[in-house]
Amino acid sequence: MSNKLINLENISKSYDNHLVLDEMNLYIRENEFVTLLGPSGCGKTTTLRIIGGFETPDTGKVIFDGKDITKLPAYKRQLNTVFQKYALFTHMNIAENIAFGLKIKNKSKSYIDDKIKYALKLVNLEGYENRMPDSLSGGQQQRIAIARAIVNEPKVLLLDEPLGALDLKLRQDMQYELIRLKNELGITFIYVTHDQEEALTMSDTIVVMNQGYIQQIGTPEMIYNEPENAFVADFIGDSNIIDSIMVRDELVEILGAKFACVDKGFGENVHVDVVIRPEDIELVKPEEGTIHGEVTHIIFKGVHYEMEVMANGFEWLVHSTKMYPVGEKVGIKVDPFNIQIMNKPASEDEEAVQVEE
């Protein structure tokens, strides 16, 4: 897990004067499951295409295993891609699809046959050799696309929203399949998705992107619990993001009320963003809360209730297993370590950090 297998150095790319990637720096370690996460159009696919060799960056270098491969054509790169819409060869059956890369490399027939068997077993589609791609469901085609890539024993597998077209249940099954595959094969996965839940479930490392900038890199826990800015906080899970004032160390004024927190070093009377996850808010009797308000909405979500509480002019999003009916007066309490303080975005990234709905 220590080797830097891929290193992107100062990668920039624009299309018709529209900057898609701006001076991007990112390294990926061997055997890591890295997810590029961000809203549609933020440059995830472009990043993947640059790594795969289908796009050349305007500036910067792609280093693979210590060698500069920026100019190396795709077919010479030791990595394989699972394309967003599978891209199976419709004029070949499943066995021929899987054998494609091996035939190019002039492998023996017995080797190829063994590999096809092995790969189909790995993706749970034994006996599908003679089927045509069109006769398979989306999920099955996806698994064939993965099989076709991994028989080539790439060092890195690039996956571009591979589960995007599947329905929810199948998507969840495939998430576990992919984690199992990754562990069995011991190769590096670079995974692209705009689905934060998928990213949290599968990744060792998440790279949160927005408008061509990397917003934060970290483990799923770090990204969820300690978002570095309002964009990340908003994009990963639900959250209450509130414009606040850091009064002094360990004390923050939120909507006029003083809350104890654990953060230090922001200075005195500084404007900050506060993030509080909806499940970290405790609803109590009005007089026991730091501030109090009234329940305005409630939805049953299965595991918990999702409520909105109007207090001090802000709609607080609250998740709780206890139900408070609409109109009920409640108090809001938050444990100090559940209050996440963030600096207001620096000017350069200001645009990139615009939170979108």
Add this chain to the structure above:
Amino acid sequence: MKNKFVKLLSLPYVFWSIGFIIIPLLMVFYYGLTDKSGRLTLSNVLNIALPVHFKSLIIALLLSFVSTVICLLLSYPLAMILANVKSKSKGLMILIFVLPMWMNFLLRTLAWQTLLENEGVINTVLQFLHLPVLKIINTPYAIIFGMIYNFLPFMVLPIYNVLCKIDNNLLNAARDLGANEIQTFFKVTLPLSVPGIISGITMVFVPALTTFVISDLLGGSKILLIGNVIEQEFTLNSNWHLGSGLSIVLMIFIIISMITTAIFDKDGEGSAL
């Protein structure tokens, strides 16, 4: 209600096909399979075995085969270039190719006649430049040339269409799996464009096989294709029975060629080259 309306709409087409396809076809069969006294006979059809007729059929098959092959070899690269042009002038480029098709077929061929003639425009220019003159008019080469010129767009367009429909990601997938540009072409692009090639071949071969105008104007009535023989039976000799009988033979050849290409298409889908 809606169904009735649809039926009503299709009525003109029904009349059209009865009046202009089915009845003429039946008449061809009637004339082709009877003699002057109206008795049923196969002699008109069997007349193809006559050396003059047989020779004209063989020449027609040969010339249309050669022009189809040349059309294919010219069209494929052209269609690839057109399909890959990204600029805004793409529409214009295609228009330039289609434009001659809007002109009268006879007129275009007549124009080539005056261009290619021994004392024609091209030779006058060549003579002026003290270059060797072309002796091409009234030879099979002129006929092949005329066929290629007239039918090339019918080969280019279907191939262009299938090439445009090939998903770029399929080509990227091939490259991703280690195929270089040449391998990608032979293993992915070419097999996927087979349907376009097939319809291109049919659309060139069939009219080339049956033409009599091109051979008349550029072959100087010296080289008779089966189309010319049939035409002459109808016009010069007024022997509708023989003309129809030979037409039936020609139809059989067209059907055979279409079936052959259709079988090739099926094979092409299953396996890569």
